[in-house]
Amino acid sequence: MNFSLAVAIAIFFMIAIRQGLPQGIRIWQIMTAGALLLLVTGRISPLGALLAVNWNVIIVQQTERFGAKPFTFWHFTAIVIPVTVVSIVVSYAWVVWVMAS
Numbered sequence: 001m002n003f004s005l006a007v008a009i010a011i012f013f014m015i016a017i018r019q020g021l022p023q024g025i026r027i028w029q030i031m032t033a034g035a036l037l038l039l040v041t042g043r044i045s046p047l048g049a050l051l052a053v054n055w056n057v058i059i060v061q062q063t064e065r066f067g068a069k070p071f072t073f074w075h076f077t078a079i080v081i082p083v084t085v086v087s088i089v090v091s092y093a094w095v096v097w098v099m100a101s
Helices: 003-016 027-040 046-052 055-065 073-100
Strands: none
Touching: 003 027, 027 046, 027 055
């Protein structure tokens, strides 16, 4: 088995069972450890290791740690649908205006 694939499977497994791990271990720490392991063994470049870290997970977990409510699918949907509708209307108006000129 490829070493990089083995590390990816180990990361996935540790994230899946993290409730059984010590309380202080977070998803972003597991992902960072995997990226560092691949970096030290020379399997990926420093840029690749940096890109392997999911910064959204870090931000969400840290905000929840400091008392913020979690950002759910419905919160996301409530923001994205109006933005999408406005984007479609503006795009349509732009195309109609350009075609009329």
